[in-house]
Amino acid sequence: MGAVVQTEQVRAELIAHAPEGARPGKPMWLGLELEHIPHWHTYWKNAGDSGLPTTLTWTLPAAVSAGDIDWPAPQRLPLPPLLNFGYEGTVVLPVPVTVNDAFDGETLHVELRADWLVCQVECIPQSGTFELDVPRDRPTLTHSADFERALAARPVDVVKSTAVAIVNDGALQFEVRGLPASIRGRDALVFPELAGVVENAAPVTQQWIGDNWQARWPLSAQRSESPIQLPIVLAFGDQAYRVVTRVSGWNAAAEAGNQEVTSSAVTVSDLAPATAQVGLVTALLFALIGGVILNLMPCVFPVLSLKVLALTQHAGNRRDRWSSALAYTAGVVLSFLALAGLLIAARAGGEQLGWGFQLQSPATIVALAALFTLIGLNLAGLFEVGSFVPSSIASLRARDPTLDSFLTGVLAAAVASPCTAPFMGAALGAALTWPIAQSLAVFAVLGLGVAAPYLLVSAVPAIGRWLPRPGRWMETFRMVLAFPMFATVVWLTWVLGQQVGIDGAAALLLALLALALGAWWWGRRPETGAARVWVSVGIAALTVGAFAWASPTWRVAASEARVAAGVGGIWQPWSPDRVSELRAAGRKVFVDFTAAWCVTCQYNKRTTLADTEVLEAFEANKVALLRADWTSRDGVIAAELERLGRSGVPVYVFYHGASAPRLLSELPSVKEVREAVTAN
């Protein structure tokens, strides 16, 4: 076995590209180079009217995993009246490789079994076994030119585009917006990534209307698939693009067309929204209930504890208590509205965002961590707020506990978003598809739900009598409340670590340390004297310097950090293609849409999804487990969530055969998951 296999028609070679050696966290590619003799060809991921795509089966060390083939844009291979898609001449099929930290070998030993169908007029199925050693400490650059070409020949994913396909009169009407201006007006060769939908050899009529590319492609007369997403490759001369079109209209086609809908092979039910469409009243009700339950979630709890403290301070004065409660409610509701407004505006502008979007940005995480650290230190007694601000503002705050309550409400809303309570998911998902007024109403009611328990408790006149009188115990209680605050900081540090890596997380801790030192000094600095000035300046510089020094580490890392997180073992990384592939192969698929900053997701991961009964059910039913990590911004995941009728995580989807995807609840029980997996 070597790296080359030669047949009469094809010279195949296993090649590698590792510019920084085969090491964890470093870029690495493997590839199969196929050199065909003239007039012979192999096939693309969708071979077209006949033929079979080349398949690669890797044998790699445990800490190394290879992704799917990153197919270069194909050529049209006409065989009138049929049409296939594939490659003539020489092609390199590149595969991205991820090396985990656990890899410690001196060389990476790669084994490959490749199967390809090479045809001219007749077809010959061929295969080869290859092996190659990629050194860890030396760069592998022998084929860098080949890889450069192959990677450049890949269609560019146009993520910020809207692409739809509507079934109309026996054809698919495509409409793609957001393609680069440089190719406007040009004709494309169009390739469907899924087989069994369009009539491959039929002419595709296309036109440009402004910056909108439109095309019409007749459906296959014996179409066997009705996908909800159809990725297509558009080749404009040398430059190729890839868009994932959202397909709709199969229902109408099935009714109007001659096709007898006797079978679930026509996956019409796939088009129905995965959850029953939620009406406005139902959504409002769900939002209210969800908001109340949110109070129990660890996100809101630290803030709630602050409110409990405030409540004891106003124990005697009912009016104060009530106005404070109203201010808190106003703060929560208005903040939810503001967040929702931001989200809606951003989405209208084309951003692929969902609920909880603010926590996808490391800057927000850092800011929240800093804020919570200060609050925690304040509660613990490291410094007093009165000494922190000029006396005039301090007295303002003392005079206006209403403002204080309002601000606490704002804080509660900002931090509540990563927690998703049951009922909330469906309500918010529906809300974001509605006109602005109804949409905002749902978010306002959510806020109301969050504030409701506190509001109700404050309204009870007798509460004044139940609460203990202010006294020394308050000091202790206040200090105890610091700990949930710090726990939240720990959690935020972990989230940041997921987004930017361990260096960024450690840098945050150091920056917070400097911040703590600064806060302590400001609280204790002498009223006058040289020391006051110099030490203050020094510590301020230290704090600012710490944050400045740390900020480069807070850039979102490349997909390496994300891919490693939560994926591995039985969980594979999610992609829409992977789901279609697995479903086409007849497997059941379970997808976990999750994010590091989503507390509910983490909870489920460690309880229900780690339960032995559930894992056994997964294994027994050969369910493919995919994880979609939304810790950082991801347009593809956001689009998929929207298509499922949701806007935030967690979302658990179960695909079985041709029936509609089944969504589980946000806090699924072991019973629920097992039922879904074993149901027919």
Added chain:
Amino acid sequence: MKSPVSVLGAAAALVLGAALAHASVSVGQPAPDFQVKDINGKSQSLSAYKGKFVVLEWVNPECPFVKKHYDSSNMQATQKAAEAKGAVWLSVSTGSGGDASELASWVKEKGAAPTATLLDTDGKLGKAYGARTTPHLYVINPEGKLVYAGAIDNKPTANKADIKGATNYVTAALTEAMAGKPVTKASSEPYGCSVKY
């Protein structure tokens, strides 16, 4: 600005594409009738078998995918099972390359037992049914309606070992249709070598 060549090319594609795209039948529609000579010189038509289930199977003895199902006797077994239940099995060879006597000896050698083997020399039959691969299979019910079109099974490979665990779509379609039930998998993506028009 479109060049004249591309316009001409598009027109040609339109004509060729139209031949296949617009003429071929869909599942659920009446199956087109035909008049094609078989390897014994006899003229065969669909209407002659009205009132019976008819299976059409596109063959090419050179194709590795056809060989997969014939060398393993899978296709022969499927044919015999279908005929035992009263169906008519018509093997079709499209293209001018097919030689009647060679085909006949291949059929005999493989122990295949189709009711008749048709020679679709001008490709009209293939185009009417949209036959793209060898093998490509169609099941027509006694009323003349197309109830299944697609692959023989759900494992698109050239490997004999994959037959054992595969679901045979043709047998399933016949069983369901003969029992009066709707066919669960009425359409599948066929796999194999291209039909040589």
